[in-house]
Amino acid sequence: MKAVITVIGKDTVGILAKVSSACAEEGVNIIEVTQSIMQELFAMIMLADIKDANVTVDDLSKKLDKVGDEMGVKVHVMHEDIFNSMHKI
């Protein structure tokens, strides 16, 4: 399955590096990354393939939550299907 990882918060040095290295540690393959500034907030969105990941989505989510907390940003890990079903007919 594919997961959408979003990082929202104040822009700091090394956000991309820290989140992606945490992903790499768990065997999560990042397919695509976009970054933008929305309403003065930093927003990074990653599409990740987690079929070969060595943790469950829940554990990955907890791990990235922790990484996010350390940097003062909010990280969400959600199934890609949520967005597809909500925003595509």
Next chain:
Amino acid sequence: MIETKNILETINMIENEHLDVRTVTMGISLLDCIDSDIDKACDKVYDKICRYAKDLVKTAEDISKEYGIPIINKRIAVTPIAMLASVCQTQKITKFAKVLDKAAEELGVDFIGGYSALVEKGFASGDYALIESIPEALSITNKVCSSVNIGSTKAGINMDAVKMMGKIVKESAELTKDRQCIGAAKLVVFCNAVQDNPFMAGAFHGVGEADCVINVGVSGPGVVRAALAKAQDCDITGVADLVKKTAFKITRMGQLVAQEASKRLSVPFGIVDLSLAPTPAVGDSVAYILEEMGLEVCGCHGTTAALALLNDAVKKGGVMASSHVGGLSGAFIPVSEDAGMIHAAQIGALDITKLEAMTAVCSVGLDMIMVPGDITPEVISAIIADEAAIGMVNTKTTAVRIIPAIGMKAGEELNFGGLLGYGPVMPIRYGDPTKFIHRGGRIPAPLQALKN
């Protein structure tokens, strides 16, 4: 890849606007548990529910974690117990309530519904005994919910049952007066009850349903309100359009969860109920949506029109988003569960007569309304009859869930805590309907019923 703004919109809905899947409800038929020996019947009921629903809570939690969507309640609805009670040679029907409660505890579900009887045209064997046992059943259990259907567009209104239910509602409150009269909050009196409703307290598993189904109720008043808040300048057509689009998105999420739950549990998918169900949390209120449309306070003149628009637009938006829409689908107006309505009732802007008018255009009826403890059973019956008449004539579901606040007067406050919320005791109208209620009999089905 999906557009950034769409991703952020969804996350914002969940994080800040209380978007959630309100309930995943498993409907289980108990028709094969019927036994003339009530103890044997209870054993079969317990075994079947525990067997079918053993993975319900875990599966819902797994989906919630994996997809990142909160799923608030996990519930079970069963065949109306009156049908099982009809063959039992005993008056101790409450054994069924205890066994349902035990199964619900064992499985960890939030509520179990179906301690119910359908008597719109008359009492069958078992119905009378079951209804009589409701107050006791609700006082000795925690998770059991009860409902009685006393009227329908096709059958008219069973006024004998209406008379009886006034007494039952009052007794249910009295028996639980040391627990905020919670008994009456778990009892719904319906006209045109639906057979696949996933929402409590009125859920039961209809006899026309499959052996086991998964029904999902979505919610999201906060999301609709937030969408309207961003569109201050549009006209009413624009408002309706915006509600439709938002309802579509919310329902798509419900459909996804329903399909996933159905697949993982190997149980057929029944319906998605696309209701706007409020909670007492600030920002999760149907009243605030109406106020966002331009009303100073929910209950002022214009409220009924705004609610009609909302109810209709929610259905229109949701209906394309799901392969099967069912249940009650629309806007709920439970007073004690809605921060905006609680406020409106506290300042006197919202009273029982305005609420009655609103029920003609919302998806259900007089819901979670506290009335003075000295209300007579006949007045409760008359409130039920009024509400059932609105449902019967308009070919829609209406319900009455009122809580006589024993020992309290109008203006005092009853607090249930949790999702059931709190609110002021509302005054009722002057005058005595006793003679009308005591006549009994049936209100004939209206002309609307003769469609064949």
